[in-house]
Amino acid sequence: MLFGIGVEVRVEPHGEAGEMLESMVVPLVTASPGFVCGYWLGSDDQSTGTSMLIFENEETARGAVNAMRAAPEGGPVTITRADVLPVIAQA
Numbered sequence: 001m002l003f004g005i006g007v008e009v010r011v012e013p014h015g016e017a018g019e020m021l022e023s024m025v026v027p028l029v030t031a032s033p034g035f036v037c038g039y040w041l042g043s044d045d046q047s048t049g050t051s052m053l054i055f056e057n058e059e060t061a062r063g064a065v066n067a068m069r070a071a072p073e074g075g076p077v078t079i080t081r082a083d084v085l086p087v088i089a090q091a
Contacts, residue, residue: 002055002056002090003084003085003086004054004087005052005053005061005065005084006052006083007068007079007081008050008079009050010077011049011076012077012078017046021077026038032055032060034055034063035054035064049077054087069082
């Protein structure tokens with residue numbers, strides 16, 4: 001059964017976050033065990049972001065959340081919420 005991670009972030013008001021997303025976050029997430037697909041969304045003013053990351057099962061999704069929470073603090077992005085939820089439908 002597929003599981004998703006719903007992630008909400010607060011973004012500091014400078015351009016490092018976009019560069020970090022492209023150069024570090026996306027490659028790390030896509031290399032995670034069980035990764036299926038992901039979408040990263042940004043607010044119009046780029047002060048917040050939301051992502052939905054899909055994994056093959058609950059175990060791999062929880063492993064990815066644990067890795068996110070272990071990331072060093074003090075960067076341009078702060079995770080405000082990360083929930084692991086079962087995928088109940090897709091189109």
